[in-house]
Amino acid sequence: MNAPESLPRWSRAGSSRVPFWAYTDPQLYREELEKIFYGPHWCYVGLEIEVPKVGDYRLTWVGERSVILVRDRVAPKDRGTDTGIRVVENRCAHRGVRFCQQPHGNARSFVCPYHQWTYKLNGELAGLPFKEGVPAVDAAGQPCVQGGMPADFDVKQHGLRQLRVAVLHGLVFATFSDEAEPLEEYLGPQILPWLDRIFSGRQLTLLGYNRQRIPGNWKLMMENIKDPYHPGLLHTWFVTFGLWRADQKSRMVMDAQGRHAVMISRRNEGGENKAVTQGVTSFKADMALNDTRLLDVVPEPWWKVPDPANPGTDIMPSVTMITLFPSLIIQQQVNSLSTRHIVPRGEGEFDFVWTHFGFADDSEEMTRRRLRQANLFGPAGFVSADDGEVIQFSQDGFRQWGEDGETLCELGGTDTQGTEHMVTETLIRSMYAYWRKVMGA
Amino acid sequence: MNRDELLLQLEIDQLNARYAAALDERRFDDWPAFFLEDGRYTVQARENFDRGLPLALIALESRGMMKDRVYGITQTIFHGPYYTRHVLSPAQLLSPEGERIRAQTHYAVFRTRPGDASEVYNVGRYIDEIVRTPEGLKFARRTCVYDSEMILNSLIYPI
Incomplete structure (x- = not known):
């Protein structure tokens, strides 16, 4: 009778080319559930x-x-x-x-x-x-x-x-595994300061939920938030209004294992800068909002923290996107705060649950501001709606070609180091380096 | 229901029919004009609405914001193309609030993508506050409370 098929193997060294089967193989997906979601994570x-x-x-x-x-x-x-x-x-x-x-x-x-x-x-x-x-x-x-x-x-x-169960700053994590190290070790000293910055000592308030079902492999969502290359290209609002683009002061941070990451950046004024806007069709030089309340950004005192990488100096990012392997994204984009939970549903689909929150001591204006800026995010968001769409089209592309295709993630090289800029796909490579280790692929 | 109420209901049904036609015929630039200048348009998951959680999927607080949304859906948000088809129930009049007419209407919106069968996209109800103006009935508030527990990937065009 048929012998069980063995897993396809990664065909080359490194993690800068991700084989399409990593997204489309149902048997591999069952193993991911066991080794990743129900394993020591x-x-x-x-x-x-x-x-x-x-x-x-x-x-x-x-x-x-x-x-x-x-x-x-x-x-x-x-x-x-x-x-x-x-x-x-x-x-x-x-x-x-x-x-x-x-x-x-x-x-x-x-x-x-x-x-x-x-x-x-x-x-x-x-x-x-x-x-x-x-x-x-x-x-x-x-x-x-x-x-x-x-x-x-x-x-x-x-x-x-x-x-x-482990609770950190009001975030609840759970694992089926007895082997998972304590949560703070699991997250690592590179990541923890960025969680402290948002959550430490603050009482959260729940603003509500948005839920979307995205027909793509769950890892594509993690990649999307480990990919600082696309926001200034796919998302008009980011490039035009300077919310996220390649001429900003930025940093890519990862834990020692390369599985978690933080993309850190500081907003600039947007507008024309030929180095990052010329030829970018999503850049709209003349775009102005009819109602500027949609982007009424007010810096908050807690944005500024001692720079973990440069003792004695401060850092004041306007955006931190934190990916905690395997299934959580924590977003601070200007005044909008949310957790985004990835719930896998087979190799080709996942649910994406957004939980928006604020702080108990927010003024009424700040709550209203957070809710207004929520128009940018979620399944209908001015910037996030297109992420779900491109993930679907990525999955479609993988499926139509078959097993020997591969994606190319070589912006900024093939290594897996942190960087002081965003012109890199290093965080995707580092996640797959870890994934290969866990999956034995 | 007396004759005045019946006429008012028919008037709101006509308003809803024009609204749905504008969206389904993709005349998005006509959409903000269904609202007062400071009219509000909200699309909100039923779980948030029922629990009193303020987060909405879309929350626009002026015609200006609606124009910004129209610019977004036609110029900036990348998405797979699709058509919508709104199917609406007759309006149900609710007790008015001062000068404001209040009504509720059930809706089902179907989505059709090129090369695909039509699918149920978003199902819920409009909860409306409507004002009579010299230009006809306008929405002071339209809240679309949707039952659908999952947005099918993205929601781009107004409901």
Whole structure:
């Protein structure tokens, strides 16, 4: 009979050419789920503020697995060390039912409707009907017990699958793996200062969600936000209004493993600069907004931080795009803030969930400004709508050609170093160098 | 429903028919004129609307912003081409607020891309505040609350 097909192998050294099969092979995708999403990696599942009260829960995803993010009671002795945040798999230990169907709510316990197995908020099995059997009277008229679970049935062994959970600055991560290193080590000292800059010591407020389904491989979304080359070319608003383009002071940062990254840049005034606008058809020299409130940017004090790379000096970026492998993007683009969660759905499709947030001490004007600038982002955004579209067309291109095609990511060379400019595809190369290691490809 | 209400409903149905035709016939430049100068146009996911979360998919607060959106959809946002087709229910009059007429209308918008079958693109309801002006009925506010849990990749043209 047919032997299982072995994975195609990367045909050359380095990671500057990505084979099309990395995006189109369904068997490879199943392995990615196991080795990446369910392996020793931390996956983002949501924000702590989404479940503010004990019993508050929401459904979310780790890879293709539905999980429940819930706030549990905390024993008085554990206050200070236990956040109370739990993540359990949405799959009944009895017959495998994905029992929780309400996207969010408040619960005292979780009950599978099929046979009423009941779980505590932390996933432990609290009880099940007829565990001790049903008292009855036998044919001889003697009391007896019918059925019930075997005497050695141990409720402790049959809870929901509990994930390891780590909360950093209100961002909740979970992993199925016992081997994943502690979250802060996983993220690494190069990345942490950029998370601190946005989140440290601040209470978040939830502004809302946007959701889109993009017919492309999940890695294309990560690449899109590790690719500083395209924004000043694809996105008219970025090049015309100076929000992101190649003549800005910029830096590309990655962790020691090359899997996470930060694209850091500082806005300039936009307008004509032949070095970066000549021949760029998306640049619109005469474009002016009819209503400038759409781009009413007000710098915020927290933008300015000590420069992690140059002790003794400050840095004040207007934009940081953080990619945390495998499934989270954190965006600060001027006054707009969001997390973007990648939920893979097969090799050729993913859902992209945007959660916009602000800070509890924002003035009403600042909240309104963040909401106005949200018009730039998301599935209908002046700049982001085209990202989903090009991802779809990339996937279409890979699919039509077949396995021996490859993409070319050699802007700025073939190495995987950080840079002090944005004219580079180094962050894509570094992610694939790591991916090759994990996938054994 | 009395005769005046019935006439008003028909008038709003006609407004909606003209609005849908402008979009489906791609006369986007005509679109901002359906609104007051400081009219508001919002497209918002039902989950945000129901939970009182303020984020919208599109939130425009003036004809000027609508013109900027039209420039975006015709000149700056790169996307696969498509047609829309709006199918609307009769308007349901809601209790007015001062001078403002309030109404709700269900919509289904289908998308057709070149070479493809038509697909259900966005389904929801308009919640409208309408003002009578010398130029006819204008939207002070049109909020499109969509049921669809997922935007099919992108949403470019107005709903």
